[in-house]
Amino acid sequence: MHDLQDMLLRISDQIYREADWGQPAQYIPELASVDPAQFAISVCTADGQTYSAGLAEKSFSIQSVSKVFALIATLGRIGDQLWSRVGREPSGTSFDSIVLLESEKGHPRNPFVNAGALVTTDALLSGREPKFALAEILGLVRAMSESDDIHINSDVAKSEEVTGSRNRALAHYLISYDNLLNPPELTLGTYFHQCAIEMTTIQLAKAGRILAGLDGAPRVISSHHARRVNALMMTCGHYDGSGDFAFEVGLPGKSGVGGGLLIIAPNVASVAIWSPGLNDYGNSKAGTRAAALLSQGTGWSIF
Ligand code: GLU
Numbered sequence: 001m002h003d004l005q006d007m008l009l010r011i012s013d014q015i016y017r018e019a020d021w022g023q024p025a026q027y028i029p030e031l032a033s034v035d036p037a038q039f040a041i042s043v044c045t046a047d048g049q050t051y052s053a054g055l056a057e058k059s060f061s062i063q064s065v066s067k068v069f070a071l072i073a074t075l076g077r078i079g080d081q082l083w084s085r086v087g088r089e090p091s092g093t094s095f096d097s098i099v100l101l102e103s104e105k106g107h108p109r110n111p112f113v114n115a116g117a118l119v120t121t122d123a124l125l126s127g128r129e130p131k132f133a134l135a136e137i138l139g140l141v142r143a144m145s146e147s148d149d150i151h152i153n154s155d156v157a158k159s160e161e162v163t164g165s166r167n168r169a170l171a172h173y174l175i176s177y178d179n180l181l182n183p184p185e186l187t188l189g190t191y192f193h194q195c196a197i198e199m200t201t202i203q204l205a206k207a208g209r210i211l212a213g214l215d216g217a218p219r220v221i222s223s224h225h226a227r228r229v230n231a232l233m234m235t236c237g238h239y240d241g242s243g244d245f246a247f248e249v250g251l252p253g254k255s256g257v258g259g260g261l262l263i264i265a266p267n268v269a270s271v272a273i274w275s276p277g278l279n280d281y282g283n284s285k286a287g288t289r290a291a292a293l294l295s296q297g298t299g300w301s302i303f
Pocket of ligand 1: 062063064065095096114160167192195255256257258282
């Protein structure tokens with residue numbers, strides 16, 4: 001497996017050489033000032049090894065990658081009941097779009113667009129105080145990563161609360177269709193804090209092992225639910241860039257506007273990549289490039 005380590009180092013070198021970083025998310029003030037010229041990649045393989053290159057021990061804001069963990073927690077709690085409130089279709093719209101909510105009567109397309117993530121978090125909250133739902137998500141993430149050193153950055157959460165008008169608009173629109181059951185400030189507060197979880201690529205790659213079906217991963221999710229989460233990551237994990245990601249990389253993945261990517265090669269590997277500059281879809285620019293290089297180099301595409 002030294003070949004894989006060499007490949008990661010080569011990919012990291014190439015990414016720094018190309019220096020095509022994009023710009024960090026500007027609408028969340030705490031993220032806007034992050035230096036875009038940063039890159040990390042970690043890969044956990046079926047034989048229990050973890051390989052990394054770049055800044056793999058640096059924590060970053062996982063943002064929408066947290067939607068994967070919130071979905072897993074919610075499926076664990078209420079199972080298929082979730083699907084009466086949120087769909088399983090790609091949206092073809094940006095992550096924070098409100099457009100389809102009107103024509104589809106407050107039923108979000110999938111759990112990974114913001115509207116669907118708010119519904120998912122609302123279902124997880126289900127009348128509890130936000131700290132209990134957050135403890136459930138954080139506990140799950142720590143168990144999946146086998147690391148207690150994973151925390152919520154409350155400055156990032158607060159920073160998003162200040163600028164979160166679109167998410168607030170989505171929440172209120174959902175209420176008008178009876179698809180948000182908790183007070184909106186509680187659901188939004190929980191959502192902003194889950195998005196502000198910080199992890200390293202090593203921790204994130206480890207968290208993905210159970211989705212990749214790797215031996216030795218803590219069994220926090222049934223293989224039935226893992227298959228479904230992978231299917232949603234494949235079709236909806238990169239918003240309106242999901243088709244492009246399938247075309248270039250060919251693996252289930254989930255992005256976040258912090259520049260993180262979790263990518264699953266079923267039965268083979270779990271991959272985490274971070275580079276904070278974004279492309280036009282709001283997905284990591286250099287990260288997506290690195291994912292394509294890794295997929296080409298390893299032949300891990302599921303197609
Ligand atoms: N917290 C971000 C938002 O709600 C997450 C978006 C993302 O990472 O794609 O706007």
